[in-house]
Amino acid sequence: xxxxxxxxxxxxxxxxxxxxxxxxxxxxxxxxxxxxxxxxxxxxxxxxxxxxxxxxxxxxxxxxxxxxxxxxxxxxx
Numbered sequence: 658x659x660x661x662x663x664x665x666x667x668x669x670x671x672x673x674x675x676x677x678x679x680x681x682x683x684x685x686x687x688x689x690x691x692x693x694x695x696x697x698x699x700x701x702x703x704x705x706x707x708x709x710x711x712x713x714x715x716x717x718x719x720x721x722x723x724x725x726x727x728x729x730x731x732x733x734x
Contacts, residue, residue, distance in 0.1 A: 666726060675724070678719070678720075682717070686713050694709050
């Protein structure tokens, strides 16, 4: 990823908001793996696998960034 993701803490967001983003990100990463990367069309056309894996990694960056903000909330409590 070219830019570091820095999520801002907002008074209208609580730690659950970031946990929820992590959960949704994990769900999407899993669905990319289970429904797209493992799909028989992707297996037949390996050139499709690379962009799907890149998408999965980018969503993983969001997952990690949200987890960092969530940890910061816990430190402040």
